[in-house]
Amino acid sequence: MNQQAQWLLPDGVEEVLPGRARAIEQLRRGTLDLYQRWGYELVFPPLIEFLESLLNGAGRDLERETFKITDQLTGRLMGVRADITPQVARMDAHSLRRNAPTRLCYCSSALRTRPAVAGGTRLPYQIGVELFGHSGVDSDLEVISLLLETLRLAGVDNEVVLDLGHVGLFSGLLADCSLSDAQQAQLEDILVRKARVELDTFLADSSLPDAASKALAALPWLAGDAAVLGEAREIFQDFPAALAALDELDTLVSVLSQRGVTLHLDLGELRGYHYHTGCVFAAYLPGESEPVAKGGRYDHIGEVFGRARPATGFSADLKMLSARTVAAGDNGILAEGSLQDADFAAAVAALRDQGERVVLALPGADNDAQLLGCQRRLVQGDNGWVIQDK
Secondary structure: OOHHHHHOOOOOOOOOOHHHHHHHHHHHHHHHHHHHHOOOEEOOOOOEEEHHHHOOHHHHHHHHHOEEEEOOOOOOEEEEOOOOHHHHHHHHHHHHOOOOOEEEEEEEEOOOOOOOOOOOOOOOEEEEEEEEOOOOHHHHHHHHHHHHHHHHHOOOOOOOEEEEEEOHHHHHHHOOOOOOHHHHHHHHHHHHHOOHHHHHHHHHHOOOOHHHHHHHHHHHHOEEOOHHHHHHHHHOOOOHHHHHHHHHHHHHHHHHHHOOOOEEEEOOOOOOOOOOOOEEEEEEOOOOOOOOEEEEEOOOHHHHHOOOOOEEEEEEEHHHHOOOOOOOOOOEEEEOOOOOOHHHHHHHHHHHHOOOOEEEOOOOOOOOOOOOOEEEEEEEEOOEEEEEEO
16 A cells, blocks of 8 residues: 555545634534523434434435444444434434423534535534424424524624425425325426426326416426515415415515525425425525535424424534634643743643643744744743743
């Protein structure tokens, strides 16, 4: 093996060096403190699990993204989590089993077999919140509001466009259509790709009721500002379930618009259709094709664990979220003395107890204050150890 191959990392796997690591960690601490103030409790799901548990329920959609390994103790297949949300849902349904609404948050690494976009990471540092036990629009609004606060902490709230949709529109239309599972899957795939010619062909060959056919034909192109909701009401007037979904969106749009949030509605958004059951949302930054954060409602996720609890939440990759932030600059102290000196050691300890960052100048080393992040020095004065500006 040549020398270069010894340090070469796999595609989509990256190191995080000190400056960026500090920015990520500062944002992690700030967001988790924020979530705690909103009543969200921190949990630590396991990194690996037996495969049948990890890919149960909503986790089935993650099978192709999950690395699989053999447990040397039992011989059973295990998986490294590709997404933390299904694990947190199991913790609510199976481990906690509370009747009241449960608010949980998490922050940890995941591992995926492939990046979400070409050149992206396979090691997201996932942070998120989940609210279990409430099915109303108020809990959706709470989670979206907390997402916006997270973006504010990251310093990107003024740049973000929040994309809103509702999978209940599509499911409300399907309720009036007699489609086989194969036909439904084909239709879903066409709508996700917004393939107009394929959609026209499918609708012409499927003998659907005229009202449903016209509504499905229009669904992928119902996108834009709040005015699209009025257009959608005309198209979906014969579909009560779809109108109920529009009512929920109308409430969210009204509140968020009053707060000055830049919104884009995409009523044909079917991202995670088998996973989500209601409102879906994603936050985009200028020039980015992948959302910096995304989430939505996913009721009944705990059904496979014995408790079908309504749920809503969001997650973000903290590395992506912190990419445009700058860590607070260091104002450390370079301590020029020896720990063999009791007075010097006591002075250093006292400064650290006060929250100061103190770096020892080691004998014979290149103690470059700038590289060590120090703008001040602890030096021997006439009356003991004193701090001097660099």
